[in-house]
Amino acid sequence: MAIAAPASTRSRVLDSERARHVGQRVGLFLAVLVFLWGFWEGFRWLAESVELRIGQFEANDRTMPHIHDIVGQLFEPSRRNGPLLIDVLWDATLFTAKEAATGFVLGALIGFALGAVLAHSGLLQRGLVPYIVASQTIPILAVAPMVVVWVNPRLPDGLKDWGAVAVIAAYLTFFPVAINTLRGLTSVDPQALELMRSYAASRWRVLWKLRVPAALPFIFAALKIAAPASVVGAIIGELPASIQDGLGGAILNFNQYYVTSPTSLWATNLIAALLGITFFLVVLAAERLVVHRAPEHVA
Amino acid sequence: MSAADTSAVVSLRGVSKSFAGGGVTALSSIDLDVRPGEFVSLIGPSGCGKSTLLRIVGDLVEPSSGEVVVNGKSARQARLDRDYGIVFQDAVLYDWRTVAKNIALPLELAGWSGARRAERVRDMVELVELKGFEGHHPWQLSGGMQQRVSIARALSFDPALLLMDEPFGALDEMTRERLNGELLRIWEASGSTIVFVTHSISEAVFLSTRVVVMSRRPGRIAAVVDVDLQHPRNADTREEPRFFELVTAVRDRLREGGLDEDSTAPGEGELLVVEETP
Helix, strand or coil, X not given: CCCCCXXXXXXXXXXXXXXXXXXXXXXXXXXXXXXXXXXXXXXXXXXHHXXXXXXXXXXXCCCCXXXXXXXXXXXXXXXXXXXXXXXXXXXXXXXXXXXXXXXHHHHHHHHHHHHHHHHCCHHXXXXXXXXXXXXXXXXHHHHHHHHHHHHHHHCCHHHCCHHHHHHHHHHHHHXXXXXXXXXXXXXXXXXXXXXXXXXXXXXXXHHHHHHHHHHHHHHHHHHHHHHHHHHHHHHHHHCXXXXXXXXXXHHHHHHHCCCCCHHHHHHHHHHHXXXXXXXXXXXXXXXXXXXXXXXXXXX | CCCCCCCCCEEEEEEEEEECCCCEEEEEEEEEEECCCCEEEEEXXXXXXXXXXXXXXXXXXXXXXXXXXXXXXXXXXXXXXXXXXXXXXXXXXXXXXXXXXXXXXXXXXXXXXHHHHHHHHHHHHHHCCCCCCCCCCHHHCCHHHHHHHHHHHHHCCCCCEEEEECCCCCCCHHHHHHHHHHHHHHHHHHCCEEEEEXXXXXXXHHHCCEEEEECCCCECEEEEEECCCCCCCCHHHHHCHHXXXXXXXXXXXXXXXXXXXXXXXXCCCCCCCCCCCC
């Protein structure tokens, strides 16, 4: 057709649109970052100049180190004649990421299986869901030592110690996944189910051809909550497991030296936050690849 | 009451349905035979149970009593043998599947090989004139195109019977009339038998070989109108005097069926049929 633009022009237009979209996102991200930085430094400057005191709190290098000092601390030796802090934290991050990723996968699988079983039995749903909810009202700090005591002796050598931490991370992961999987699998359009019935499809086929694909936006919404939570679970789990090699160990360590070097703890927290964000972004990327839904249906 | 006719595609004898709890009788002793190659429309006021009747034929709803024979066997066996395709008022396409994969869904469930599926999907896409849209997702299509995908999916595995539950009810008048024409062309090409539920008198007359007029709750067959319009039918058919006569005949039967029940079902405020006079 004469009026339709040739395909190559159309795709070039799309490309430039996409580039502008990406540019906007990056610009927004940087703007928020600059705003947060300005807020932190601005608050500190103001609080110092008017000598603001809120109870025990007083803005100074110990309570609110400068951002550039926190980032700069990463490139200082972690101890006298030791390796740079960032090298130490990099190793710790990899270690914690291993625990968190294992726990996340384990928890997601358990959560999905639990949701799928519950979706097929109203009786089990009524019987079990209250206890699943109750399991999350117990503070993770109270559960973690028991998990370490129970799980550790049963683990093979390669998994010793950190395996128990992965189980603790899984404990935080499985809950949102189970609840959302159940919700997603049971909120299928009744006509879509009738259609499957008209094809004489088995329960198993209905699950994989209809219920699971329809539930994916729900499941991914849960995974996006669970991914950063699994990092938190791993960090907290390292404490009762007495693991020194991860971010939890680093946080505990730098906590003891906070008075002399507050920036080390702040820098470690910064890295821990970045790990959580990374986990979130990985799930987001997976969702983009897997979920093909109308834009208004994507959670 | 005679026995069900096993040579018919659909044979109903004394089919009744009341819904548990409320004691509402939706259908009352329905007798109906649909012969091979027929296009039968069920028409009636809202709540007359015509959709329920269609679902009983498809074994999606159990009748309370009566005998249902589809393709010479029980409705349940016919469903298990995949003897019918069904089209709902909503297209009920799976959002995460492309047009081609939506059409292929029943073929996947029936265990067709990938090559056979691809070939059949190509034929069906051609039949419903959606060439070039195979890779689109449902939300990228108009309502009329979605419904055409739904029809292609229902016909993809060559069922003997096509059940259609107000398939064009959610579409605008122009799209509806165009799809009416296309459906007739598909019906003539495929030689399948169609049972079609509708609210629209003109649609029922234009499409059908027989129009079954149902009365309001409890749903009963009030009359059967044979449609003797020439085939193939097209836009001109809607201008023929005989077309108007048949529309009037169906409307009169509907009115009688509705008035019958007014005294026993008061205060429901249901419109009989909303249809402008041509």
